Amino acid sequence: MNKFLNIFSAVFWLGMLILTAAAKPIHNNRLPHTEVMTVKKQDFVCTFSDDNGNVLTTPRRAVGIPGALPTEDIYVIIQEEVYGRTDILLRKPM
Amino acid sequence: MLKKIIYTLGAFIFILPIILTVRNSFIDGGVFTINKYDELFFNCFSFYRAFWNSVIYTAVITLSALIIIIPAAFAFTQLRNRAMEIFFVFLIILMMMPLQVTLLPNYICLRDIGLLDTSLAIVLPAVFSPMYAVITIQYMRGIDTSVIDAVRLESSSVVRIITTAIVPQIRSCIFAVIVFAAAESWNMLEQPMNFLKNESLMPLNIFMSKAYQWEILFPAAVISLIPMLLLYGYFGNELKNGISAGGAYE
Numbered sequence: 001m002n003k004f005l006n007i008f009s010a011v012f013w014l015g016m017l018i019l020t021a022a023a024k025p026i027h028n029n030r031l032p033h034t035e036v037m038t039v040k041k042q043d044f045v046c047t048f049s050d051d052n053g054n055v056l057t058t059p060r061r062a063v064g065i066p067g068a069l070p071t072e073d074i075y076v077i078i079q080e081e082v083y084g085r086t087d088i089l090l091r092k093p094m
Numbered sequence: 095m096l097k098k099i100i101y102t103l104g105a106f107i108f109i110l111p112i113i114l115t116v117r118n119s120f121i122d123g124g125v126f127t128i129n130k131y132d133e134l135f136f137n138c139f140s141f142y143r144a145f146w147n148s149v150i151y152t153a154v155i156t157l158s159a160l161i162i163i164i165p166a167a168f169a170f171t172q173l174r175n176r177a178m179e180i181f182f183v184f185l186i187i188l189m190m191m192p193l194q195v196t197l198l199p200n201y202i203c204l205r206d207i208g209l210l211d212t213s214l215a216i217v218l219p220a221v222f223s224p225m226y227a228v229i230t231i232q233y234m235r236g237i238d239t240s241v242i243d244a245v246r247l248e249s250s251s252v253v254r255i256i257t258t259a260i261v262p263q264i265r266s267c268i269f270a271v272i273v274f275a276a277a278e279s280w281n282m283l284e285q286p287m288n289f290l291k292n293e294s295l296m297p298l299n300i301f302m303s304k305a306y307q308w309e310i311l312f313p314a315a316v317i318s319l320i321p322m323l324l325l326y327g328y329f330g331n332e333l334k335n336g337i338s339a340g341g342a343y344e
Binding site: 008009012 | 317324327
C-alpha cells in the first residue's frame with residue numbers, strides 16, 4: 001500500500017511539474033510587433049477578428065497551442081488566459 | 095449484518111460527491127473521454143498558477159504553524175501560572191469563534207499594516223490559528239515529564255529539550271496537526287476571496303469558483319483532491335491516534 005502511495009505521489013508531483021514546465025514557455029514567448037486582438041470562444045473553436053470585424057481565421061484549436069500557426073501569414077500566441085477573459089497576441093509577419 | 099449495510103450505505107453517501115466528480119470529469123455527453131483533462135492541462139494555463147499557489151500556501155502555512163506551535167505549546171505546559179491560564183482561555187475562545195467572525199478584524203488589521211493583496215495576507219492569519227495550538231497543548235499536557243527532567247540534567251537548551259524529549263512523544267499529534275492545517279489551508283476560500291484581488295495570487299479553489307467552463311471544473315476538482323488524498327494516505331493512521339489521544343487527556 002505504502003509503495004503504491006509513494007509511486008503514485010511521485011508520478012503526480014513529477015507530472016504536475018512537467019506539465020507546468022511545458023505550459024510556461026508560452027507566457028514568455030512574446031514576440032515583437034504584436035497587437036492584442038479579441039477572441040470569441042465558442043465550443044473551443046476560436047474566431048479571430050481584427051478591429052473592423054473582419055474574420056481573419058478560424059483555427060481548429062489555436063488557444064493552447066504554443067506558437068500555433070492558424071494560417072500561413074498569421075502567428076497566434078497566447079498571452080494570458082485569466083478566468084474566462086482570453087487575451088491573445090497576434091503577430092503579423094514582418 | 096444490518097449494521098454493516100447501514101454503515102456501507104452511510105459511507106457511500108459520503109463518498110458519492112467524489113464519485114460523481116470523478117465520473118463527470120471523464121464523461122462528456124454520455125461517452126468516456128479524456129477531453130476535459132486535455133482541455134485543462136493544455137488549454138488553461140492559469141490552472142497551473144492557481145495549483146502551485148495552493149501548494150505553496152499549504153506548505154508554508156503547515157510548516158510555519160508547526161514551527162510556532164510546538165514551542166508555544168511547550169511554554170504553555172511548562173509555565174503553569176495564572177497569566178498562562180487566562181491566556182489559554184483566550185485561545186479556546188478564539189478557537190470557538192467561526193472564521194466569518196474573525197474575518198473582518200483580520201481584514202482591518204491586514205489593511206492597516208498594508209498586507210492586503212499580498213500572499214502574506216493568506217499565510218499569516220492561518221499560521222497563528224489557535225486550533226492547532228490547543229490540540230498540541232492538550233496533547234502535550236499528557237506526556238511523560240520525567241523524560242523532560244532527564245534531558246534537563248544533560249542540557250539547558252530549550253531547543254534540545256523540544257527536539258529530543260517532546261517531539262518524539264507528540265509524533266501523532268504533530269501528524270494530526272499537519273493533516274488538519276494542510277487540509278484547512280488547501281480548502282480555504284473566504285480568506286483569498288476577501289484578502290486578495292490580484293488574480294496571480296489566487297489559490298486553486300478561487301480558480302475553480304471562477305472557472306466559467308464546466309468542462310475544466312470537474313478535472314480541476316479531481317486534481318485538487320489528489321494532494322489531500324495523498325496526505326491522508328501517508329498520515330491517516332497517525333491522525334486517528336492523534337485525535338483519540340488528544341481527546342483522552344481533556
